[in-house]
Amino acid sequence: MKILAIETSCDETALALVEAKGGLKSPKFRILKNIVSSQTAIHAHWGGVVPNLAKREHLKNLPILFKKLGKPKIDLLAVTVGPGLEPALWTGVNFAKELHKNIFPKAKFIGANHLEGHLYSFLLSLEYKKQKTGIKNLFPAIGLVVSGGHTILLLMKSLTRWEKLGETRDDAVGEAFDKAARMLELPYPGGPQIEKLARVGDPEAISFPRPMLNDKNYEFSFSGLKTSVLYYLRDNPKAKKADVAASFQKAASDVLITKTARAVKEFRAKSVLLSGGVAANKSIRKELSVMSYKLKVNFFVPPIKFNTDNATMIAVAAYIQFLQKKNRPIKANANLNL
Structure with missing residues (x-):
């Protein structure tokens, strides 16, 4: 067709x-x-x-x-x-x-x-093209859709059946990246600029909050993290922007990885499917890949384009x-x- x-x-x-x-x-x-x-x-x-x-x-x-x-x-x-x-x-x-x-x-x-x-879009991934076990053996799977407008965690029971486990209650993670970039006076679009700057920063330099990290659900919230960046920059005008970017990215990433890992364990998933514009962030891709490897599950993410x-x-x-x-x-x- x-x-x-x-x-x-x-x-x-x-x-x-x-x-x-x-x-x-x-x-x-x-x-x-x-x-x-x-x-x-x-x-x-x-x-x-x-x-x-x-x-x-x-x-x-x-x-x-x-x-x-x-x-x-x-x-x-x-x-x-x-x-x-x-x-x-x-x-x-x-x-x-x-x-x-x-x-x-x-x-x-x-x-x-x-x-x-x-x-x-995971069906466009190199990993999917290489696999030989058949698509039904990839499920159940945990799908994480992360973009400028959405942050959604899904339990995929099959290719066509899924259940939404949770989503953001306020800002999507991509929106938080863009707003943090604006506070750091970085060019548009902000997400890739945060990632670029974070490469030369210390992700442990600033202890930003991990919103809803320990809540016993799969909901997300990123407005508090965004506000923490705002107040930190206000109170520390000479802060190294690279450290702020790296610490912010680490805080956001920790929440995504922790909740995805918890879902994998709870629902005995066989695969993790990462998609959306924020999935182009190489740090988040790597951390989810490492997490999947440790949990011995498949990891699928399409090429960045x-x-x-x-x-x-x-x-x-x-x-x-x-x-x-x-x-x-x-x-x-x-x-x-x-």
Whole structure:
């Protein structure tokens, strides 16, 4: 099955052409095209994504990117319908509707969940491609989805059945990274800048709090950690920024790793699946990999280019959704969840 996927949930305009086969028992994907047009330089001046600017750029970029695909023959057309910024989502939805009407009228048409795209991106990992035990032997699994808008811990009972164990009660971990970066006067986007600066800092220099670390649940909270950084910088104006970045990153990471490890043990998981934009953080990737090795479970994380927003993961989610014969309205839903 050949899939054309469109992703415009935030500030990345992305299209992908993917060949999928294997069904739910052994899904496999061949990436024919993966095109992403970033708007980072445009939003950097504002220190964050401006929805109407993102919409304007999507409207400009979508026809340009589509031309780069040539004249593909497809079986399935998929577009992200949420969650995300509503003005941005509508550009992708409306563009996809025009394509379906005028160019691909015979193709199946699916509205995909952006978070399911992240969740299923483990199917693009090198580890998944190498494994030979069969997908059913990877479950139960603990899925950790970490991004600028979400921090969610899931118990995946199978590829298509999961239960949400917990999520953030306030700021997502990626949002906390961006806000801490702003306090440190680092360029946008803040997450990668924190990671870069943390490499030359001491992660033990400052004892920032680990919110909800010892609570007997799988909920998260990062607003208190963010506020601690604010007060520390206020009270220590000459503090080494690298130490602040490293200590902040360690505090956030400790919470993610500890709660994931606890879930692995409680539910006797066979695998850990890491996804979302924050999964591009090499320190967090490494710590979760080491934790998984110690607990003798599989660890799956896609290549970094598939952690950040892209349309290939939307094609993967759409394929799984199509196989389940699941339909959702093809209209923007900014608050769509797992």
